[in-house]
Amino acid sequence: xxxxxxxxxxxxxxxxxxxxxxxxxxxxxxxxxxxxxxxxxxxxxxxxxxxxxxxxxxxxxxxxxxxxxxxxxxxxxxxxxxxxxxxxxxxxxxxxxxxxxxxxxxxxxxxxxxxxxxxxxxxxxxxxxxxxxxxxxxxxxxxxxxxxxxxxxxxxxxxxxxxxxxxxxxxxxxxxxxxxxxxxxxxxxxxxxxxxxxxxxxxxxxxxxxxxxxxxxxxxxxxxxxxxxxxxxxxxxxxxxxxxxxxxxxxxxxxxxxxxxxxxxxxxxxxxxxxxxxxxxxxxxxxxxxxxxxxxxxxxxxxxxxxxxxxxxxxxxxxxxxxxx
Amino acid sequence: xxxxxxxxxxxxxxxxxxxxxxxxxxxxxxxxxxxxxxxxxxxxxxxxxxxxxxxxxxxxxxxxxxxxxxxxxxxxxxxxxxxxxxxxxxxxxxxxxxxxxxxxxxxxxxxxxxxxxxxxxxxxxxxxxxxxxxxxxxxxxxxxxxxxxxxxxxxxxxxxxxxxxxxxxxxxxxxxxxxxxxxxxxxxxxxxxxxxxxxxxxxxxxxxxxxxxxxxxxxxxxxxxxxxxxxxxxxxxxxxxxxxxxxxxxxxxxxxxxxxxxxxxxxxxxxxxxxxxxxxxxxxxxxxxxxxxxxxxxxxxxxxxxxxxxxxxxxxxxxxxxxxxxxxxxxxxxxxxxx
Ligand SMILES: [Zn+2]
Numbered sequence: 001x002x003x004x005x006x007x008x009x010x011x012x013x014x015x016x017x018x019x020x021x022x023x024x025x026x027x028x029x030x031x032x033x034x035x036x037x038x039x040x041x042x043x044x045x046x047x048x049x050x051x052x053x054x055x056x057x058x059x060x061x062x063x064x065x066x067x068x069x070x071x072x073x074x075x076x077x078x079x080x081x082x083x084x085x086x087x088x089x090x091x092x093x094x095x096x097x098x099x100x101x102x103x104x105x106x107x108x109x110x111x112x113x114x115x116x117x118x119x120x121x122x123x124x125x126x127x128x129x130x131x132x133x134x135x136x137x138x139x140x141x142x143x144x145x146x147x148x149x150x151x152x153x154x155x156x157x158x159x160x161x162x163x164x165x166x167x168x169x170x171x172x173x174x175x176x177x178x179x180x181x182x183x184x185x186x187x188x189x190x191x192x193x194x195x196x197x198x199x200x201x202x203x204x205x206x207x208x209x210x211x212x213x214x215x216x217x218x219x220x221x222x223x224x225x226x227x228x229x230x231x232x233x234x235x236x237x238x239x240x241x242x243x244x245x246x247x248x249x250x251x252x253x254x255x256x257x258x259x260x261x262x263x264x265x266x267x268x269x270x271x272x273x274x275x276x277x278x279x280x281x282x283x284x285x286x287x288x289x290x291x292x293x294x295x296x297x298x299x300x301x302x303x304x305x306x307x308x309x310x311x312x313x314x315x316x317x318x319x320x321x322x323x324x325x
Numbered sequence: 326x327x328x329x330x331x332x333x334x335x336x337x338x339x340x341x342x343x344x345x346x347x348x349x350x351x352x353x354x355x356x357x358x359x360x361x362x363x364x365x366x367x368x369x370x371x372x373x374x375x376x377x378x379x380x381x382x383x384x385x386x387x388x389x390x391x392x393x394x395x396x397x398x399x400x401x402x403x404x405x406x407x408x409x410x411x412x413x414x415x416x417x418x419x420x421x422x423x424x425x426x427x428x429x430x431x432x433x434x435x436x437x438x439x440x441x442x443x444x445x446x447x448x449x450x451x452x453x454x455x456x457x458x459x460x461x462x463x464x465x466x467x468x469x470x471x472x473x474x475x476x477x478x479x480x481x482x483x484x485x486x487x488x489x490x491x492x493x494x495x496x497x498x499x500x501x502x503x504x505x506x507x508x509x510x511x512x513x514x515x516x517x518x519x520x521x522x523x524x525x526x527x528x529x530x531x532x533x534x535x536x537x538x539x540x541x542x543x544x545x546x547x548x549x550x551x552x553x554x555x556x557x558x559x560x561x562x563x564x565x566x567x568x569x570x571x572x573x574x575x576x577x578x579x580x581x582x583x584x585x586x587x588x589x590x591x592x593x594x595x596x597x598x599x600x601x602x603x604x605x606x607x608x609x610x611x612x613x614x615x616x617x618x619x620x621x622x623x624x625x626x627x628x629x630x631x632x633x634x635x636x637x638x639x640x641x642x643x644x645x646x647x648x649x650x651x652x653x654x655x656x657x658x659x660x661x662x663x664x
Contacts, residue, residue: 032390036424082398084426135425137432139480176657177607186528187565213655232561232599234522 008267010302014275015290016054019045022287030286037288038080039070043092044291046099050315051294051306060100067096068109075113075120076135087124087134090117091147098154099318118157121148130165131183141182142173146195149202150312154322158202167203170196178210178217190221190230190243197250201311211251218244219256226261227280237279238269238289241296242313249299249310259300266293266300333388340385341392341416343371347379348415351463352456358419358467360386381419390420401430419464422475431457432484439488447492454489461485465526466515473520479529490536499539506542509533514553517563527562531569543573551583554604555590564604571608577616584608588621592628597640602648610652618658625649 022045025031034041042063049057069081070093076085077093094117097106106113124133124144132144145166152158172184173196179188180196193214200206221228221244227236228244241262248254268281269289276285277293291313298308307316347356354377361380367373373380393416400406400413411434414427421427435453442450461482464472472478486509494502509530516526537543547570554563574580591601608614609621629649632642 032387032394033421035394036421036426079425082401082426084429086425135429137429137480137484139476139483141476176611176655177603178655182528185569186531187524187562189524231522231524232603233559234561 008264010267010294010297010304011270011272011275012052012054012304014271014273015277015294016049016052016057016275018271018275018285019049019287019290020057034286036079036083039067039077039089039096040079040092041287042066043095043099044287046096047314048287048291048294050099050318051291051298051308053304053306060102063096064100064102064105067093067102068106071110071113071117075116075118077117085120085135087121087132087144087147090121091151093117094151094154095312095314098322099314101318101321103155114155114157118152118155118160121151122157122160124148125161125166127162127165130162130167130169132166142170142180142192142195142199143182145169146199149199153202154312154319156322163203166199167205167208170199171205171208174208174210178213180214188217188231190218190228190240190247193218193247194243197247198311201250206250209251211253215248215251215253215256218247218251218253222257222262226258226263226265228257228262235280236265238266238277238296239279239292241266242292242299245296245299246310246313254299263297263300263302266296269293337388337392340371340389341396341413344381344385344389344416344419345393345412347372347374348460349412351377351459353459355459355462355466358463358469360469386416386420389416393417393420397427397430401426407434415460418478419469419472422464422472423477425477428477428481432481435485435488451492454485454492457485458482458489462512466512466519468519470520473516474523474525476525479525483529483532486533499541502539503542503545506533506537507545510546510549514549517553517557517560521557522560522562524562527566530566534570534573540573540575543570544579546570547574547579547583551587554601555587558596558598558601561600561603564600568604568607571614581615581619584615584619584621588624592624595639595641597644599644602644606648606651610656612656612658622652625652 022041046058046063049055070077070079070083070089072078072085074085077089078085079089097103103114110116124135125131125148126133126140131140131142132148133140134144148161149158149163149166152160170180173180173186175181175188177188180193181187181189182192186192197206197209200208220232221230221240223229223236225236227238228240229236230240230243245254245257248257266277269277269279271278271285274285276287277290278285279289294305295308295313298305299310308314309316309319312319356377356379358379358381361367361373361382363383365380365382367380367382371385393413396413397410397417400410410430414431417424417427435457438450438453461478465475465478465482466473490505494505497505513526513530517523520526547567550563550567550570554560554567557563571580571583574583588605590596591605609625612618625645626649629645632645635642
């Protein structure tokens with residue numbers, strides 16, 4: 001086999017060790033700066049480990065203890081103990097429970113726990129427009145709508161909300177340029193495209209999408225260096241390997257992106273010494289870009305990785321178990 | 326950072342108190358805050374103050390945050406410590422603008438003030454709302470990279486604005502209303518300069534629009550944003566906001582005038598910015614918005630021909646034919662004759 005430079009291979013062991021080290025870095029600034037993302041961070045780390053085929057690299061019991069310590073009486077999750085509940089944390093909480101196959105653990109600790117979480121989420125739907133707020137303070141965003149359908153479908157509780165109304169709302173977020181935004185008329189953004197397509201896929205309504213036009217908008221996101229950006233004239237960034245590629249996967253148009261060039265861009269974003277991936281080559285790594293880079297590589301069929309579900313950003317084996325398909 | 330020790334604890338307290346006192350002293354003013362790189366050390370090691378300009382070394386801010394966080398979680402559920410917790414949230418949000426729990430705590434406090442004071446001592450309540458807006462302006466429009474694009478803080482501002490509008494706009498004259506909205510657009514533009522392509526700042530601007538009823542203010546916004554975009558032609562968020570303003574302009578000739586200006590600007594300066602051309606293709610393909618087929622197609626076609634005749638290929642000479650191609654593919658033709 002020809003010798004490939006290190007940065008052109010996926011440094012699996014280093015990434016595993018990087019993720020394992022995250023919770024031991026309490027003396028670093030970054031740890032405190034990201035406290036509002038603690039639960040999301042666990043979901044990102046655990047998902048990355050599963051895709052890297054090191055599912056057991058984090059201790060299950062400690063993980064679950066932490067997840068349950070973030071659960072409020074209301075059924076919502078906060079980012080960390082003592083933090084307010086919000087949709088974005090609740091989705092991560094549910095995704096963690098699903099990945100750890102822990103819905104029974106939930107019922108054992110909190111009677112009727114699944115229903116409670118489902119009701120928290122359902123209570124955030126706006127009955128007029130079908131969209132969702134993030135919490136009691138009322139901010140609305142397609143990220144929250146997607147999160148609601150994601151978590152409810154994983155728990156088998158979609159019937160708690162008005163899915164048709166939610167679908168209508170997402171449809172109203174389609175822009176003339178082909179993309180989708182946070183609300184009707186809002187700027188198109190690859191991240192928002194992912195949330196809107198994800199919601200429509202869960203609802204089985206991809207027929208509402210102008211797939212050619214959106215696919216063309218997404219394919220314009222690839223830059224000469226192989227990386228993808230989120231919007232016109234933004235810099236390339238590893239996390240868009242996920243938002244754009246998962247959208248392309250849902251549209252069945254992965255081949256509209258040059259996969260070889262993107263693979264090599266993602267691999268260049270690795271920290272060859274300490275592991276982890278950064279937004280672009282040479283920058284500081286973080287767990288967010290680590291999971292989305294690896295998930296992007298999984299969509300690109302990089303060898304040695306588990307299959308990722310483009311709708312949920314979770315191992316396909318997990319979503320198959322939860323959804324029964 | 327958390328390696329304990331008496332020296333560090335003292336420094337932590339000092340950092341927090343100095344920063345917190347600065348906020349207290351300037352709670353009626355908009356200040357400009359900058360995080361200093363490690364190479365710049367203020368005399369005395371805490372802050373660099375020059376009137377309304379504040380330089381905070383990253384290390385000071387981090388130390389102050391640890392103290393603020395401690396006071397916040399200690400006081401958030403204890404009414405005796407609530408004011409200390411409230412004060413701490415300012416430092417927390419300066420360090421971590423996505424600290425949802427800290428932002429919510431401030432909302433809860435303002436909500437309680439409303440219930441307590443709105444009817445019998447409205448000045449107290451009103452003053453608190455104005456001070457909150459100063460605080461938000463200071464963080465959202467300072468050269469702080471993460472803070473100026475924070476979805477949490479922009480939503481906090483939108484929430485606050487509804488309270489403020491209900492106090493200030495009910496009996497306001499048209500001029501006062503125009504001034505009120507203009508100040509919001511100014512903050513968005515400034516924040517858009519601190520953080521280019523600032524998605525959440527411009528989304529905030531979009532969410533203001535349904536609250537604005539005056540056609541004059543709509544026109545003023547469109548003019549102002551058009552000029553702003555021409556000064557920042559790579560800013561897709563600005564262009565996208567401008568596009569969303571077009572349907573608010575009446576009659577249709579106003580929209581045509583605006584598009585005509587932008588097209589000649591692009592052509593005269595031979596600009597190739599992708600964002601500008603995305604704006605052009607998106608509006609030209611929507612005949613329904615422009616009141617029917619316009620002369621713009623021909624203008625663009627002629628420009629393309631000129632570029633084709635030029636000997637040297639350039640970025641523009643690729644951009645224009647692709648723009649024409651997109652328009653022809655996705656044109657949404659007007660179904661009824663214009664009248
Ligand atoms: Zn990124």
